Amino acid sequence: xxxxxNGEQRDIAASHVDTLLSELDYEGTHFAxxxxxxxxxxxxxxxxxxxxxDEIEIITPRQGG
Amino acid sequence: MVTFYGKSFTSRLLVGTALYPSPAxxxxxxxxxxxxxVTVSLRREAAGGKTxxxxxxxxxxxxxxxxxxxxxxxxxxxAVTTAKLARELFDTSWIKLEVIADNDTLQPDVVGLVExxxxxxxxxxxxxxxxxxxxxxxxxxxxxxxxxxxxxxAPIGSAKGIINRDALKLLRDRLPDITLVVDAGxxxxxxxxxxxxxxxxxxxxxxxxxxxxDPVAMANAFRLGVEAGRTAFEAGLMDARDFASPSTxxxxxxxxxxxx
Numbered sequence: 072x073x074x075x076x077n078g079e080q081r082d083i084a085a086s087h088v089d090t091l092l093s094e095l096d097y098e099g100t101h102f103a104x105x106x107x108x109x110x111x112x113x114x115x116x117x118x119x120x121x122x123x124x125d126e127i128e129i130i131t132p133r134q135g136g
Numbered sequence: 137m138v139t140f141y142g143k144s145f146t147s148r149l150l151v152g153t154a155l156y157p158s159p160a161x162x163x164x165x166x167x168x169x170x171x172x173x174v175t176v177s178l179r180r181e182a183a184g185g186k187t188x189x190x191x192x193x194x195x196x197x198x199x200x201x202x203x204x205x206x207x208x209x210x211x212x213x214x215a216v217t218t219a220k221l222a223r224e225l226f227d228t229s230w231i232k233l234e235v236i237a238d239n240d241t242l243q244p245d246v247v248g249l250v251e252x253x254x255x256x257x258x259x260x261x262x263x264x265x266x267x268x269x270x271x272x273x274x275x276x277x278x279x280x281x282x283x284x285x286x287x288x289x290a291p292i293g294s295a296k297g298i299i300n301r302d303a304l305k306l307l308r309d310r311l312p313d314i315t316l317v318v319d320a321g322x323x324x325x326x327x328x329x330x331x332x333x334x335x336x337x338x339x340x341x342x343x344x345x346x347x348x349x350d351p352v353a354m355a356n357a358f359r360l361g362v363e364a365g366r367t368a369f370e371a372g373l374m375d376a377r378d379f380a381s382p383s384t385x386x387x388x389x390x391x392x393x394x395x396x
Protein backbone atom coordinates (compact mmCIF):
# COMPACT_ATOMS: atom_id res chain seq x y z
CA UNK A 72 0.00 0.00 0.00
CA UNK A 73 0.98 3.61 -0.45
CA UNK A 74 1.87 5.73 2.55
CA UNK A 75 3.92 8.88 3.17
CA UNK A 76 7.14 8.39 5.13
CA ASN A 77 8.98 11.56 6.16
CA GLY A 78 7.16 13.54 3.49
CA GLU A 79 7.81 11.06 0.65
CA GLN A 80 5.38 8.65 -1.03
CA ARG A 81 6.37 5.01 -0.57
CA ASP A 82 4.92 1.63 -1.53
CA ILE A 83 5.23 -0.64 1.46
CA ALA A 84 4.49 -4.29 2.23
CA ALA A 85 4.42 -3.81 6.02
CA SER A 86 1.06 -3.63 7.78
CA HIS A 87 2.24 -2.41 11.18
CA VAL A 88 4.70 0.17 12.50
CA ASP A 89 7.27 -2.35 13.72
CA THR A 90 7.37 -4.24 10.42
CA LEU A 91 7.56 -0.97 8.47
CA LEU A 92 10.65 -0.03 10.44
CA SER A 93 12.41 -3.28 9.67
CA GLU A 94 11.31 -3.08 6.02
CA LEU A 95 12.93 0.36 5.79
CA ASP A 96 16.03 -0.78 7.74
CA TYR A 97 15.32 1.44 10.78
CA GLU A 98 15.73 -1.19 13.46
CA GLY A 99 18.02 -0.57 16.41
CA THR A 100 18.27 3.21 16.13
CA HIS A 101 17.22 5.87 18.64
CA PHE A 102 14.09 7.40 17.16
CA ALA A 103 10.44 8.32 17.70
CA UNK A 104 7.43 7.76 15.44
CA UNK A 105 4.27 9.71 14.69
CA UNK A 106 1.45 8.42 12.50
CA UNK A 107 -0.94 11.12 11.30
CA UNK A 108 0.38 13.50 14.00
CA UNK A 109 -0.16 10.95 16.79
CA UNK A 110 2.96 9.78 18.56
CA UNK A 111 3.19 5.99 18.69
CA UNK A 112 5.23 4.90 21.74
CA UNK A 113 7.69 2.06 21.23
CA UNK A 114 5.50 -0.22 23.32
CA UNK A 115 2.71 0.12 20.70
CA UNK A 116 4.75 -0.24 17.50
CA UNK A 117 3.81 -3.89 17.05
CA UNK A 118 0.11 -3.29 17.72
CA UNK A 119 -0.32 -0.19 15.55
CA UNK A 120 -1.75 -1.02 12.13
CA UNK A 121 -1.01 1.18 9.12
CA UNK A 122 -3.54 2.26 6.51
CA UNK A 123 -3.12 3.51 2.96
CA UNK A 124 -2.43 7.24 2.92
CA ASP A 125 -1.03 7.37 6.46
CA GLU A 126 1.56 10.06 7.11
CA ILE A 127 4.44 8.60 9.09
CA GLU A 128 7.23 10.66 10.64
CA ILE A 129 10.41 8.90 11.75
CA ILE A 130 12.44 11.28 13.90
CA THR A 131 15.86 11.28 15.62
CA PRO A 132 17.83 13.74 17.80
CA ARG A 133 19.72 16.45 15.97
CA GLN A 134 21.71 19.62 16.61
CA GLY A 135 19.55 22.55 17.71
CA GLY A 136 19.59 25.97 19.33
CA MET B 137 21.71 28.40 41.73
CA VAL B 138 18.95 28.77 39.19
CA THR B 139 15.86 26.57 39.15
CA PHE B 140 13.87 25.35 36.17
CA TYR B 141 10.69 23.47 37.09
CA GLY B 142 12.14 22.31 40.39
CA LYS B 143 15.52 21.29 39.00
CA SER B 144 18.51 23.39 40.16
CA PHE B 145 21.63 24.26 38.19
CA THR B 146 24.83 26.09 39.05
CA SER B 147 25.33 27.62 35.60
CA ARG B 148 23.02 30.35 34.33
CA LEU B 149 24.08 29.69 30.75
CA LEU B 150 22.11 27.40 28.42
CA VAL B 151 23.72 26.59 25.09
CA GLY B 152 22.65 25.15 21.76
CA THR B 153 24.32 22.26 19.97
CA ALA B 154 24.12 23.47 16.36
CA LEU B 155 26.48 25.16 13.86
CA TYR B 156 29.81 24.11 15.44
CA PRO B 157 32.77 23.44 13.11
CA SER B 158 32.97 19.83 14.33
CA PRO B 159 31.39 17.47 16.88
CA ALA B 160 34.62 17.52 18.93
CA UNK B 161 34.61 21.33 19.08
CA UNK B 162 30.93 21.24 20.08
CA UNK B 163 31.75 18.98 23.01
CA UNK B 164 34.76 21.06 24.09
CA UNK B 165 32.81 24.33 23.79
CA UNK B 166 29.89 23.01 25.84
CA UNK B 167 32.29 21.82 28.53
CA UNK B 168 34.07 25.20 28.52
CA UNK B 169 30.76 27.07 28.80
CA UNK B 170 29.96 25.29 32.05
CA UNK B 171 26.34 24.95 30.87
CA UNK B 172 24.25 22.31 32.60
CA UNK B 173 21.47 22.43 30.01
CA VAL B 174 21.81 22.09 26.23
CA THR B 175 19.17 22.44 23.54
CA VAL B 176 18.67 19.83 20.85
CA SER B 177 16.21 19.42 17.99
CA LEU B 178 14.36 16.60 16.25
CA ARG B 179 14.65 15.90 12.55
CA ARG B 180 13.59 13.25 10.06
CA GLU B 181 15.94 10.28 9.85
CA ALA B 182 16.62 8.78 6.42
CA ALA B 183 15.98 5.05 6.02
CA GLY B 184 18.94 3.12 7.37
CA GLY B 185 20.50 6.36 8.64
CA LYS B 186 22.37 6.60 11.91
CA THR B 187 22.83 10.40 12.08
CA UNK B 188 20.62 10.73 15.13
CA UNK B 189 22.34 7.91 16.98
CA UNK B 190 25.80 9.41 16.38
CA UNK B 191 24.72 12.86 17.57
CA UNK B 192 22.87 11.51 20.58
CA UNK B 193 25.88 9.58 21.87
CA UNK B 194 27.97 12.80 21.72
CA UNK B 195 25.39 14.57 23.88
CA UNK B 196 25.13 11.71 26.36
CA UNK B 197 28.89 11.77 26.87
CA UNK B 198 28.56 15.36 28.17
CA UNK B 199 26.29 14.35 31.04
CA UNK B 200 24.13 17.46 30.66
CA UNK B 201 20.37 17.96 30.92
CA UNK B 202 18.70 18.04 27.53
CA UNK B 203 16.12 20.65 26.54
CA UNK B 204 14.54 19.60 23.22
CA UNK B 205 13.12 22.32 20.99
CA UNK B 206 10.35 22.57 18.42
CA UNK B 207 12.47 24.72 16.09
CA UNK B 208 11.04 25.17 12.63
CA UNK B 209 7.45 24.40 13.61
CA UNK B 210 5.06 26.74 11.83
CA UNK B 211 1.76 25.66 13.40
CA UNK B 212 0.33 24.68 16.78
CA UNK B 213 -0.31 21.16 15.48
CA UNK B 214 3.31 20.69 14.34
CA ALA B 215 4.70 22.10 17.58
CA VAL B 216 2.47 19.97 19.80
CA THR B 217 3.29 16.76 17.90
CA THR B 218 7.00 17.61 17.88
CA ALA B 219 6.89 18.17 21.65
CA LYS B 220 5.29 14.76 22.10
CA LEU B 221 7.93 13.16 19.87
CA ALA B 222 10.59 14.86 21.99
CA ARG B 223 9.06 13.48 25.17
CA GLU B 224 9.15 10.00 23.66
CA LEU B 225 12.68 10.40 22.29
CA PHE B 226 14.39 12.09 25.25
CA ASP B 227 12.22 10.84 28.10
CA THR B 228 11.67 14.39 29.39
CA SER B 229 8.65 16.60 29.97
CA TRP B 230 10.75 19.70 29.20
CA ILE B 231 10.18 21.41 25.88
CA LYS B 232 11.59 24.64 24.45
CA LEU B 233 8.47 25.68 22.61
CA GLU B 234 8.93 27.58 19.37
CA VAL B 235 6.10 28.41 16.99
CA ILE B 236 7.59 30.45 14.20
CA ALA B 237 5.54 33.10 12.41
CA ASP B 238 7.90 34.16 9.64
CA ASN B 239 10.93 32.54 8.00
CA ASP B 240 12.85 35.79 7.57
CA THR B 241 12.44 37.23 11.06
CA LEU B 242 11.99 33.92 12.91
CA GLN B 243 9.64 35.94 15.08
CA PRO B 244 7.54 33.82 17.43
CA ASP B 245 3.88 33.40 16.47
CA VAL B 246 2.77 34.55 19.89
CA VAL B 247 -0.89 33.61 19.40
CA GLY B 248 0.03 30.07 18.36
CA LEU B 249 2.61 29.93 21.13
CA VAL B 250 0.06 30.59 23.87
CA GLU B 251 -2.31 28.06 22.32
CA UNK B 252 0.37 25.36 22.04
CA UNK B 253 1.67 26.06 25.57
CA UNK B 254 -1.85 25.68 26.96
CA UNK B 255 -2.33 22.32 25.23
CA UNK B 256 1.08 21.00 26.29
CA UNK B 257 0.82 22.08 29.93
CA UNK B 258 -2.55 20.30 30.22
CA UNK B 259 -0.75 17.24 28.87
CA UNK B 260 1.90 17.42 31.61
CA UNK B 261 4.69 19.23 29.80
CA UNK B 262 7.02 21.76 31.43
CA UNK B 263 7.20 24.46 28.81
CA UNK B 264 10.07 26.89 28.06
CA UNK B 265 8.37 29.25 25.59
CA UNK B 266 10.50 31.28 23.16
CA UNK B 267 8.59 34.56 22.95
CA UNK B 268 8.91 38.24 22.20
CA UNK B 269 9.51 40.84 24.93
CA UNK B 270 5.79 41.73 25.00
CA UNK B 271 4.47 41.77 28.58
CA UNK B 272 0.92 40.81 27.59
CA UNK B 273 2.19 37.71 25.79
CA UNK B 274 4.43 36.75 28.70
CA UNK B 275 1.50 37.20 31.08
CA UNK B 276 -0.68 34.91 28.94
CA UNK B 277 2.06 32.29 29.00
CA UNK B 278 2.28 32.52 32.79
CA UNK B 279 -1.51 32.32 33.06
CA UNK B 280 -1.34 29.17 30.93
CA UNK B 281 1.01 27.65 33.51
CA UNK B 282 4.52 28.44 32.25
CA UNK B 283 7.00 28.78 35.14
CA UNK B 284 9.75 29.76 32.69
CA UNK B 285 9.46 32.49 30.04
CA UNK B 286 12.14 33.11 27.41
CA UNK B 287 11.91 36.45 25.60
CA UNK B 288 14.27 37.23 22.75
CA UNK B 289 16.97 39.90 22.99
CA ALA B 290 16.93 40.27 19.19
CA PRO B 291 16.12 37.97 16.24
CA ILE B 292 17.69 34.48 16.31
CA GLY B 293 21.28 34.49 15.05
CA SER B 294 21.36 38.30 14.66
CA ALA B 295 23.98 38.94 17.40
CA LYS B 296 22.46 42.38 18.03
CA GLY B 297 22.11 41.99 21.77
CA ILE B 298 19.28 43.48 23.82
CA ILE B 299 17.28 45.78 21.54
CA ASN B 300 14.41 46.58 23.86
CA ARG B 301 16.00 46.93 27.27
CA ASP B 302 13.07 48.79 28.83
CA ALA B 303 10.60 46.04 27.89
CA LEU B 304 12.88 43.34 29.29
CA LYS B 305 13.22 45.34 32.53
CA LEU B 306 9.45 45.61 32.71
CA LEU B 307 9.07 41.84 32.31
CA ARG B 308 11.54 41.26 35.15
CA ASP B 309 9.72 43.74 37.33
CA ARG B 310 6.24 42.37 36.64
CA LEU B 311 7.08 38.66 36.74
CA PRO B 312 9.28 38.41 39.85
CA ASP B 313 8.47 34.74 40.53
CA ILE B 314 8.97 33.45 36.99
CA THR B 315 12.30 32.08 35.82
CA LEU B 316 13.19 34.48 33.00
CA VAL B 317 15.71 33.59 30.31
CA VAL B 318 16.91 35.85 27.52
CA ASP B 319 16.89 33.56 24.50
CA ALA B 320 18.12 34.52 21.03
CA GLY B 321 19.99 37.49 19.61
CA UNK B 322 22.89 37.43 22.08
CA UNK B 323 26.12 38.16 20.19
CA UNK B 324 28.73 38.94 22.83
CA UNK B 325 29.49 38.12 26.46
CA UNK B 326 28.67 41.76 27.31
CA UNK B 327 25.11 41.16 26.02
CA UNK B 328 24.80 38.12 28.27
CA UNK B 329 26.19 40.09 31.22
CA UNK B 330 23.64 42.85 30.56
CA UNK B 331 20.76 40.35 30.71
CA UNK B 332 22.00 39.00 34.04
CA UNK B 333 22.56 42.54 35.36
CA UNK B 334 18.87 43.23 34.60
CA UNK B 335 18.00 40.37 36.93
CA UNK B 336 17.32 37.74 34.30
CA UNK B 337 17.86 34.27 35.69
CA UNK B 338 19.78 32.92 32.71
CA UNK B 339 20.60 33.31 29.02
CA UNK B 340 20.30 30.81 26.17
CA UNK B 341 22.49 31.14 23.10
CA UNK B 342 24.04 29.10 20.33
CA UNK B 343 25.37 30.98 17.31
CA UNK B 344 27.58 33.44 19.19
CA UNK B 345 29.66 30.54 20.52
CA UNK B 346 29.39 28.12 17.61
CA UNK B 347 30.28 30.72 14.95
CA UNK B 348 33.13 32.39 16.86
CA UNK B 349 36.61 32.02 15.38
CA ASP B 350 37.46 29.97 18.48
CA PRO B 351 34.23 28.51 19.88
CA VAL B 352 35.89 26.96 22.94
CA ALA B 353 37.50 30.27 23.99
CA MET B 354 34.23 32.10 23.31
CA ALA B 355 32.31 29.57 25.42
CA ASN B 356 34.66 30.37 28.28
CA ALA B 357 34.15 34.11 27.68
CA PHE B 358 30.37 33.64 27.90
CA ARG B 359 30.75 31.64 31.10
CA LEU B 360 32.67 34.58 32.60
CA GLY B 361 30.22 37.16 31.21
CA VAL B 362 27.26 35.39 32.75
CA GLU B 363 29.05 35.07 36.09
CA ALA B 364 30.03 38.76 36.03
CA GLY B 365 26.49 39.83 35.20
CA ARG B 366 24.91 37.73 37.92
CA THR B 367 27.49 38.77 40.52
CA ALA B 368 26.87 42.42 39.62
CA PHE B 369 23.10 41.97 39.95
CA GLU B 370 23.50 40.38 43.39
CA ALA B 371 25.94 43.13 44.41
CA GLY B 372 23.32 45.77 43.55
CA LEU B 373 24.06 48.13 40.69
CA MET B 374 24.00 51.88 41.29
CA ASP B 375 21.30 53.92 39.58
CA ALA B 376 22.20 55.98 36.53
CA ARG B 377 21.93 59.77 36.91
CA ASP B 378 21.70 62.65 34.48
CA PHE B 379 24.62 64.73 35.72
CA ALA B 380 28.11 64.27 37.13
CA SER B 381 28.73 63.44 40.75
CA PRO B 382 32.36 63.69 41.97
CA SER B 383 33.95 60.48 43.14
CA THR B 384 36.88 62.29 44.81
CA UNK B 385 35.83 63.98 48.07
CA UNK B 386 35.26 67.72 47.77
CA UNK B 387 36.10 68.48 51.40
CA UNK B 388 39.72 69.60 51.77
CA UNK B 389 40.28 70.38 48.11
CA UNK B 390 43.53 72.49 47.88
CA UNK B 391 43.14 76.17 47.01
CA UNK B 392 39.41 75.91 47.64
CA UNK B 393 37.74 79.19 48.56
CA UNK B 394 34.23 79.71 49.73
CA UNK B 395 32.32 81.78 47.21
CA UNK B 396 31.71 85.12 48.86
